[in-house]
Amino acid sequence: MTDPNESFGESLQPPTESIRPSVSKGGSEQEAGESEDDGSGVNPMVAVYRHDVHKARMRGHEHAEETFRGVRVNESVPLGADRDAALLSRPRGGPEQTVDAHESWFRVSLLTGQVASSVEPVGDIGGSLFEVISIEDPAALHAAWLDATVPSLFSESPYYPYTSLKYHTLLVAALLDNYRAGASFDDLFLAVTPSDGDPAVVPHRTVVSTRGFALHVTSEPGNRPAVRLGDGPARSFADVWARLPEVPFDVDGERRWRVLDAQLRRIRSWSVALQFIEEYSAALARSTRDGAGAGSGGDGV
Numbered sequence: 594m595t596d597p598n599e600s601f602g603e604s605l606q607p608p609t610e611s612i613r614p615s616v617s618k619g620g621s622e623q624e625a626g627e628s629e630d631d632g633s634g635v636n637p638m639v640a641v642y643r644h645d646v647h648k649a650r651m652r653g654h655e656h657a658e659e660t661f662r663g664v665r666v667n668e669s670v671p672l673g674a675d676r677d678a679a680l681l682s683r684p685r686g687g688p689e690q691t692v693d694a695h696e697s698w699f700r701v702s703l704l705t706g707q708v709a710s711s712v713e714p715v716g717d718i719g720g721s722l723f724e725v726i727s728i729e730d731p732a733a734l735h736a737a738w739l740d741a742t743v744p745s746l747f748s749e750s751p752y753y754p755y756t757s758l759k760y761h762t763l764l765v766a767a768l769l770d771n772y773r774a775g776a777s778f779d780d781l782f783l784a785v786t787p788s789d790g791d792p793a794v795v796p797h798r799t800v801v802s803t804r805g806f807a808l809h810v811t812s813e814p815g816n817r818p819a820v821r822l823g824d825g826p827a828r829s830f831a832d833v834w835a836r837l838p839e840v841p842f843d844v845d846g847e848r849r850w851r852v853l854d855a856q857l858r859r860i861r862s863w864s865v866a867l868q869f870i871e872e873y874s875a876a877l878a879r880s881t882r883d884g885a886g887a888g889s890g891g892d893g894v
Contacts, residue, residue, distance in 0.1 A: 635665055635668065636729075636731055637670075637671060637769065637773070638731040638734075638735075638766065638769070638770060638773075638797060639728075639729060639731050639734055640665070640668045640670075641670055641674070641762070641765055641766045641769050642725075642726060642734050642735070642738055642762055642766060643661075643664065643665070643666040643667070643668065643726045644666070644667060644668055644669070644670050644675060644762070644765065645667070645749075645758060645761070645762055646661050646666040646667055646722070646726060647666070647667050648698060648747055648748075648749070648750075648758050649698075649718070649722055649743065649744060649746075649747050649758060650719075661722075661723065661726070662719070662723050662727075664723070664726055664727055666726065670765055670769060671769070672768075672769060672772040672773065673772075674765050674766075674768040674769035674772055675765050677768050677778060677826040678761055678764040678765040678768055678826070678863075679749070679761070680825075680826035680827060680828075681764055681826050681827070681828065681829075681830075681862070681863040681864070682749060682753075682756050682757075682760075682761055682764070682828065682862040682863045682864040682865065683749060683750065683753050683756060683828070683862070684828065688750060688752035688753070690752055696751055697751055697754070698747050698748060698751050699746060699747060699748070699754075700745065700746060700747055700748040700754060700755070700756070700757055700758070700868070701748070701754040701755055702755075702872060703755050703860070703865060703868070703869050703872075704869060704872045704873055704876065705872075709745060709746045709747075710746045718743055718746070721741075721742070721743045722743045722744075725737050725738060725741045725743065725744070731796065731797070732796040732797075735763075735766065735796050735797050735799075736794065736796075738759070738762065738763060738766075739763070739794065739799065739801075739802050741759065744757075744758050744759035744762060745757055745758070745759040745760075745868060745871070746758075747759075749761045749864060753862075755862070755865045756862060756864045756865055756868075757864040757865065757867065757868035758864075759864075759868065760800065760801070760863070760864035760867040760868050761864045763799075763800045763801070763867070764800055764810065764863055764864065764867075766797050767797055767798055767799075767800050767809075767810040767811070768781075768810065769797075770796075770797035770798060771798070771810070771811065771812050774812065776812035778822065778823075778824075778825055778826060779821070779822075779823070779824050779825070780812045781810055781811065781812055781821070781822045782810070782811055782812070782814040782819040782820060782821055782822065783808060783809070783810060783819060783820055783822060783833050783834070783837070784808070784809045784810075784811055784814040784815075784817040784818065784819035785806060785807075785808060785809075785817055785818045785819065785837065785839070785840070785841045786806060786807045786808075786809065786817055786841070787805070787806050787841045793807050794807055795809055795811065798810060798811040800867055801867045801870050801871060803870065803871065803874040804874065804878060805841065805842060805874065806841035806842065808867070808870075810822070818837055818838050818839045818841075819837075819838075820833055820836040820837050820838065821833075828861040828862050828863070829861065829863075830857070830860055830861055830862065830863045830865075830866040831857065831858050831859055831860055831861050831866075832861075834857045834858060834866070835858050840854055842854075849877060853870070853873050856869065856873075857869070857870070
């Protein structure tokens with residue numbers, strides 16, 4: 594059945610694809626052991642984008658391999674960043690199946706109800722994944738991850754198929770970068786940069802970037818509209834979003850933005866919400882490009 598904390602309407606259709614994941618229920622939700630330094634010599638802000646490659650290969654932690662096409666992957670993330678990011682998007686405790694007939698690492702879209710891989714098929718998933726994770730410059734790797742399609746095809750866990758591997762990883766990187774700078778979780782803000790802001794993308798701190806705006810998890814919000822995340826990591830996106838002093842789009846002028854704002858006030862899981870923003874914005878851009886609702890203030894998507 595659908596997790597009511599991650600759904601937003603009765604139009605959501607059940608997935609049609611069932612691929613049994615290589616995962617045991619007892620250990621799939623335990624994050625890899627975390628350490629400050631494993632001696633690999635890899636920049637932590639590079640390794641963090643590679644720490645869950647096994648999930649894009651449909652494997653649990655217990656089946657993770659140390660390398661992928663010659664690149665070190667699946668290394669532990671220091672300072673508890675992986676654990677905290679998991680708590681932003683998934684419930685504490687043992688995993689439970691939340692969508693009947695879906696036993697796959699492929700993500701289910703909250704926008705369409707379809708399996709993501711059927712909506713945006715990628716011919717060579719392994720090759721496309723390698724192109725992203727093989728980047729060695731941390732800032733370039735972050736930028737590539739923001740734009741990547743392949744990580745968005747997968748969930749954080751087959752037990753929570755609406756979650757997003759892409760946005761879990763970006764959240765882990767944002768937390769790790771802040772923690773390494775000396776911040777604790779209760780020092781962090783969700784900050785908003787509209788499209789005319791400067792800069793639109795901040796290395797490792799930007800967690801979603803669209804044509805219209807960017808969202809950042811940072812201890813240094815500056816003069817951007819921002820709100821604190823809270824005392825500790827929790828599935829709190831809806832609450833945090835509702836407390837923003839202003840949102841980065843015109844909810845009064847166009848219904849399409851009121852729809853997005855309303856959904857973001859209901860979605861608790863952070864990775865689900867960020868993935869929803871990406872998908873909704875992309876669908877809106879397509880409809881505008883095709884002339885459906887362009888300049889009309891209509892439904893948009």
